[in-house]
Amino acid sequence: AQSVxxxxxxxxxxxGNPLTVKCTYSVSGNPYLFWYVQYPNRGLQxxxxxxxxxxxxxxxxxxxxxxxxxxxxxHLKKPSALVSDSALYFCAVRDRGTDKLIFGxxxxxxxxx
Amino acid sequence: EADIYQTPRYLVIxxxxxxTLECSQTMGHDKMYWYxxxxxxxxxxxxxxxxxxxxxxxxxxxxxTVSRIRTEHFPLTLESARPSxxxxxxxxxxESQGDHAEAFFGQGTRLTVV
Numbered sequence: 147a148q149s150v151x152x153x154x155x156x157x158x159x160x161x162g163n164p165l166t167v168k169c170t171y172s173v174s175g176n177p178y179l180f181w182y183v184q185y186p187n188r189g190l191q192x193x194x195x196x197x198x199x200x201x202x203x204x205x206x207x208x209x210x211x212x213x214x215x216x217x218x219x220x221h222l223k224k225p226s227a228l229v230s231d232s233a234l235y236f237c238a239v240r241d242r243g244t245d246k247l248i249f250g251x252x253x254x255x256x257x258x259x
Numbered sequence: 260e261a262d263i264y265q266t267p268r269y270l271v272i273x274x275x276x277x278x279t280l281e282c283s284q285t286m287g288h289d290k291m292y293w294y295x296x297x298x299x300x301x302x303x304x305x306x307x308x309x310x311x312x313x314x315x316x317x318x319x320x321x322x323x324t325v326s327r328i329r330t331e332h333f334p335l336t337l338e339s340a341r342p343s344x345x346x347x348x349x350x351x352x353x354e355s356q357g358d359h360a361e362a363f364f365g366q367g368t369r370l371t372v373v
Contacts, residue, residue, distance in 0.1 A: 178359045180361055182364075184300075187366075187367075188366055189349055189351075189364035189365050189366045190349065190364040192361045195359065195361055197359045236302065240359065245290065245307075245309070246292075246317070246318070247292065247304075247353075247362050248304070248318075249301075249302040251301045252300045252301060252302070254300070
């Protein structure tokens with residue numbers, strides 16, 4: 147079965163510092179991977195996705211993610227964090243058999259001024 | 260902003276009441292989904308649909324039911340609400356062409372059953 151894991155419940159970073167939110171995946175075949183962000187009392191917003199091609203994927207709000215096949219990872223990154231980046235971040239994988247979108251457990255990012 | 264709408268945003272209701280959470284999208288997407296989100300934030304798929312007259316159970320067992328009579332509409336119904344149904348419910352949709360399409364989410368319905 148397809149799955150993703152987010153090993154950190156919370157990540158704390160100072161404003162202006164680089165941030166990384168980790169995600170590892172377990173899939174058969176080539177993965178379709180996604181990152182979403184959720185602000186308080188809101189639905190999820192799509193940030194970026196990896197389908198194929200370049201391992202570095204650029205997305206919304208200055209975020210990017212690096213696909214690493216050997217480490218089965220798809221970590222979300224940003225060179226300089228903003229306080230407004232504080233939110234919940236979800237990694238997801240598309241189950242290509244059932245077409246379901248399967249989410250990780252989420253990571254709460256806290257950016258301190 | 261994605262064109263997918265959920266109503267109501269917040270609902271407080273008594274035990275035993277029947278409720279329907281509405282979800283509509285104007286993007287013409289065939290695939291639609293309902294997720295239940297724990298207070299601790301984890302998302303669980305409870306229902307999904309590939310198109311009109313298609314409904315499937317998700318990974319988390321749920322006492323709710325869904326229907327898909329029209330492409331744009333995917334309502335979720337609880338026949339008899341209980342406090343254990345208290346949660347946030349998120350609706351989503353995605354294109355049917357290719358399984359790499361991202362899903363678009365509504366703003367969610369926060370349900371409290373007292």
